[in-house]
Amino acid sequence: MYKPLQVKVFRFNPESDVAPKFDDFEVPVFDNMAVLDVVIYIQNYLDRSLSFRFSCRIGMCGSCAMYVNGRARLACRTQVSSLKTRDITIMPLPNFPIIRDLVVDMEPFFDKWKKIKPYYVPKRELDEPVTVQPNSNEREFIDDMLDCISCGCCYSACSMVATNKDYLGPAALNRAYTLIADKRDAIRVERLKVVDRSYGVWRCHTQFNCAEVCPKNIVPTRSIQNLKRRCVLKKFGIFK
Amino acid sequence: MHAWTWVLQRISAVILIIAVGLHIGFLHFSNAGEALNYGEIVARLKTPVLIVFDILLLIFGLYHALYGLYSVFLDFDSGKKERVVVLGLLVCVGLGIVGFGIFGLLCTARSL
Amino acid sequence: MPNSHVMSADAFRTRSQMWDATGMWAWVLHRITGLGLVFYIILHTILMAGSLLSGKEDFDSTLSILMGHPVFEFLDILLLGTVLYHGLNGIRILLFDIGIGVRVRTQKDLFWIFMGVGAILWFWSILLKLGW
Numbered sequence: 001m002y003k004p005l006q007v008k009v010f011r012f013n014p015e016s017d018v019a020p021k022f023d024d025f026e027v028p029v030f031d032n033m034a035v036l037d038v039v040i041y042i043q044n045y046l047d048r049s050l051s052f053r054f055s056c057r058i059g060m061c062g063s064c065a066m067y068v069n070g071r072a073r074l075a076c077r078t079q080v081s082s083l084k085t086r087d088i089t090i091m092p093l094p095n096f097p098i099i100r101d102l103v104v105d106m107e108p109f110f111d112k113w114k115k116i117k118p119y120y121v122p123k124r125e126l127d128e129p130v131t132v133q134p135n136s137n138e139r140e141f142i143d144d145m146l147d148c149i150s151c152g153c154c155y156s157a158c159s160m161v162a163t164n165k166d167y168l169g170p171a172a173l174n175r176a177y178t179l180i181a182d183k184r185d186a187i188r189v190e191r192l193k194v195v196d197r198s199y200g201v202w203r204c205h206t207q208f209n210c211a212e213v214c215p216k217n218i219v220p221t222r223s224i225q226n227l228k229r230r231c232v233l234k235k236f237g238i239f240k
Numbered sequence: 241m242h243a244w245t246w247v248l249q250r251i252s253a254v255i256l257i258i259a260v261g262l263h264i265g266f267l268h269f270s271n272a273g274e275a276l277n278y279g280e281i282v283a284r285l286k287t288p289v290l291i292v293f294d295i296l297l298l299i300f301g302l303y304h305a306l307y308g309l310y311s312v313f314l315d316f317d318s319g320k321k322e323r324v325v326v327l328g329l330l331v332c333v334g335l336g337i338v339g340f341g342i343f344g345l346l347c348t349a350r351s352l
Numbered sequence: 353m354p355n356s357h358v359m360s361a362d363a364f365r366t367r368s369q370m371w372d373a374t375g376m377w378a379w380v381l382h383r384i385t386g387l388g389l390v391f392y393i394i395l396h397t398i399l400m401a402g403s404l405l406s407g408k409e410d411f412d413s414t415l416s417i418l419m420g421h422p423v424f425e426f427l428d429i430l431l432l433g434t435v436l437y438h439g440l441n442g443i444r445i446l447l448f449d450i451g452i453g454v455r456v457r458t459q460k461d462l463f464w465i466f467m468g469v470g471a472i473l474w475f476w477s478i479l480l481k482l483g484w
Contacts, residue, residue: 071370157370159379163316198314198323202242205315206448208375211456222454229451231243250449253442260435268428275419278408298397305390312383337397344401 002029003086007038009050010091011101020098022089023047029080035068036075039090039102052102059215062151066102067091072153074215093156109152112168116176116194123186132184142178145223147216154210154220166199170210170220173201177223180230189234196231204228249307252300259297285349298341306330374460378441385438392431429481433474440466 005027012020025042036054043050054064057076064075068090069083080088096104132139154170155161161169168176176195180188195201204224211219267276285291313326370376403411418424444462447453453462 070372159376160315164314165317196243198242202246203315205379206375206445206454206459207373207379208456208459209370209373212370212373212375219455221448225448225451225454228243228246228449232247235243250446253446257439257443260439264432264435268432275412275416277415278404278411281404281411301393302397305386305393308386309390312387333394337394341397341401344404348404 004028005038005080006087007042008087008089009039009042009102011050012098013049013100033080034076035066035073035078035080035083035088035090036064038080038088039066039075050102051100060149062149065093065151065153065156065215067093067156072156072213074151074153077215093152095156095158095161096152104152106152108165109150109155109169109171112172113150113175115168116172116179117187117191118172118175118179120179120182120184121186123184132182138181138183142181145174145178145218145220148174148218149216151215153213153215154218157209157213159207159209160203160205164199164203167203168195168200170204170224173204173227174218174220174223177227180227192227192230192234195227196234201227201231245307249304252304252307255296255300256304259293259300262293263297282348285345291345291349294345295342298345299338302334302338306334374463378444378463382438382441382445385434388434389438392434425481429474429478432477436470436474440470 007025007027008022009025010020011017011023025046027038027041027046030037036057039050039052040054043052052064052066052075054076055061056063059074059077062074065072066075067073068075068078069085069088072093075090090102092098092102092104096106096109099105148171150171152171154174158167158170160167173195176191179185180191180195182188185191201224204221206221206225208219208221211221214220285294310327310330314323318326399414403414441463444453444459444466447462448459453459
């Protein structure tokens, strides 16, 4: 019914290749086809050696993030029809070391994630559980930001990550904010110190690339702006 | 350190929006096409408010500019030593130019 | 070192730029105009202070060239455009800093509104300068 897709896929096998290259494939289209279906088709019928990550195929695990036609996207959540062209170019996420084909090394990303201590630490002096009502302002504010599936799209879209290898990146900073904004957490001040550095919040110049590509519609820029304000308020002695 | 310098950058930005606007409006784009002459400048600088204005414009303008340069530098990979050196250089350049500018303004204001 | 065989992503760094993102262009131009203005402000300060210190004749002749010659009139207009861009986008950034407009769509709208204001101010100044 529809003409087939012309797909260029980035290929690199460190065990056999000296340099990366692009392979061309022709892939038939079916209704509601996603980019993930495209690479699965290629792997099943055209080239069994194509490597890529995926798992849940419903936008929850964050494994299938790829660079498709100029943007970082989740392959499972990107409809081929939304690309509005039959020419598709698939590459691995930028700003990451490449392991093979479309598989990138997420190690640097998670190293930075760990740096901000991405886990809740309860306060010891509480006798009873502190409750934050689900519909309270403070809860609703950070609710959306908690949806992060650490797919790496924001990290790969950020220019500051591209130029500065130490920059913590939008995902880590967003996660840091969800915990620093949580009044029940015990190490908020410690976490704030980690992000209050030249390779932390101060490298963000509000480009919004991260927010544009986030498949969960998170706006890390917002979190980072709030963190900057907190850093300043802390210096003035007001930590809210 | 970064929180303070960042806030100062924003404060200098607000001041500059007003001050540069006034400066350009009154000095670059007025005077109906006639070039400003030395006498007019001396007369202008004899007014205390205006010379203070010019000095503040100079200080905030150079702070904003040089902090901006430092920010561009930090956006790229650098070692701790390089950062200290560049910061030192920028501070020296800043103080030097601000000093020279204030010197020029004050000498002119006092001229006969 | 784990993954020692992997190829660095350095070779593909340029492709992390999203050339269709308004916010990205806004920032790129802000940086370019900023660098231009740093260069200008240093030049301007040294030139003006130096001319003033050189005395009346030097100052008057320098200024009559700078404010009379058509090339400099043109450069002045470019300077104004640069200042307007950097200042207006700067106001947009200040809004983000106080928490206004930090949303994907709003930041784009704000950009174009400020550019519209800038264009109007710029053309009005050009007309003023041409003596109309």
